Amino acid sequence: MTSPNDPTLCSFIPVDAASDFPIQNLPYGVFSTSALPAPRIGVAIGDYVLDLWELEQDCRLVVGDLGVFSAPTLNPFMALGPKLWTRTRARISELLRHDNPELRDNPTLRERALVPMAQAKLHLPIAVAGYTDFYSSKEHATNVGIMFRGKDNALQPNWLHMPIAYNGRASTVVVSGTRVRRPRGQLKPPNGELPGFAPCKRLDFELEMGVVIGQASAMGGMLTEAQAEEMIFGFVLLNDWSARDIQQWEYVPLGPFQGKAFATSISPWVVTREALEPFRLSGPKQDPAPLPYLRQAKPNNYDLELEVGLRAASMKRPLRICHTNFKYMYWSSVQQLVHHAACGCAMNVGDLLGSGTISGPEKSQRGSLLEISWNGTEPIELEDGITRTFLEDNDSLVMRGWCQGDGYRIGFGEVEGTILPAE
Template identity: 65%
Template structure:
């Protein structure tokens, strides 16, 4: 049976609303108190299956001359190509099926290899050689442009022709749960003649999805959109934290720099592109038609419900401040990657492509506090009282997302981070 078959059931108990049914099997990297070595695992219900242990037991296909699940990241698996990746996923699915005795009836191995999620520490799942962030939601770009340039000049002339992007900072891509220290930088208040240096006062989030590149290319090689789609291994939740006041002063003429370089939070679970195939949809109609190298006739967007929760330090409940969907993106991840290669730029296994802020058509679906508070003019109400325009110290922001199937959902877990005070000397 195909691993995506909705009728599949696991011998591991999985709640109906779990992010991690047998149809998902997302990859992550774990350690435990008893074994601090990093190894690759997949999530199943509220457990993880230790693939390093399964590999040692000879229960997984050998896709490489060397072990791939005890390397501390999923990069070694991805480097073996689509055939090897698909073979491994099919075997893991088979081992976890309710009617497969190999693991189910091996009580000693199952007890060691199936670890309660609460007992593992999750690490960044992928080594990230390079990170590029895009600006590909028409609603987001229109909202921000309207605030800064007025409604008639909201979109720049190039926006409908080219996926706008910039090279981000891979060294500060951190796994969900890592605290985020409030950045400092140059700030220039309206009406002031000189900038000052200090902590950001307009710290923001960006609701994004990260596409993980699973195939390396040589310098000079140009991908079309179909090849780019083939080269994407999977997706994760992604929050590209943004210091709007630092960004506003620095971005002319070369774009974002320190206002984006301090932290970007990646979800701990990478959902494979194969698991998302049932949820592929066509994106918004592109008018004018893109240049030939960017044209796509296949559904490269995904129907993934996304939400953002903001929880102040002393709150007992968080507030859902945004509910959006990945399907809204004007430029798909495949188009972004194709454009990235169009100059001959080489790509590496593990490269991260940030979708850019995902905003929908109404205010409740905007993907940044800049939009939700409309530049700070319309405070966001919190469920336990109080308001926010931008983030305060102690606030925790959590992204969640899932694609809803027939009786199951393909979820991504969480991408969460708490804001800590700036380290002022």
């Protein structure tokens, strides 16, 4: 059988070479329509959503128990395991191939199963069981360390030995397009003696990738590199909004709390690990060598381009303020998951792991306004005299990501959020 990753594959549905969603991608999401408002599972192909529930009803796509694709989240499907993920993706690819008449020459089924993307409402694709945010870009950690501790003490002693993380709030993970209310919290001016309670004044974004965990692990156990890889269902774009001034006052001694708990935005399409397979590569050399449980026998990073656009309310379109790559991450997603479980922590279907801010070595590759404006000391110019150090009310932030193949791209769509004033 032809591999779903074969770059020569073509769909009977016309797909532009610049589209994020060719037949080689087939990302999963949850959608609804005005005609059928119940959320269900679909796959993106070109400018369409392929309704997997309709294919299931027609017995063209049978996976596990009947009705798995009528679920309002991907969790029941992910729980079926990697072998069924592989088999399902191969079958969907087969149905969409240009030379397969099953769907192509069945106008009644095609009418029901292919929904124009413009008519689909996209929902949060997973029921988020738990959310953990890592801190795994050496460039980002170094930049932040220089700002607050000086060049000679930029990285904390533990940073090069393990993936650093904190447990965030699953309850405020939202899908792209959800507007984000400016958070309120305790703020303490640098020269003030006491804090006050007020809206955040230094609101920021963090450009990240989110890892979607599709299989559970037992409490008390550990994971090998191979087991961790098998548990990863796919990836989403992730914006971990950050209230820098709230965080700065609260984070000692236990780390971020309300400065990060108010919102995390993810893209609606989950790009599978299998679709990203052709773009795997080795990450940066790790020196000192990690402890044995964190060592990797294979490349676990990805050549994945990322960009961020910022649009003020008066602007017609976003202006790109960052262009970087996921390949720069010092700690890979597999290492993050291995470390997460190493103490005996049970992982659940639907867990979400944020990569941490993704920055590169160049100034144009900084993945947060904290770095881009160097803690507010270097305002960025947008257009018509508009400048920013941090996000203002009614600003819109959009992130995009893609792996570029030969004549096609594996894209993630976008994750967008607009800032509303504090209540």
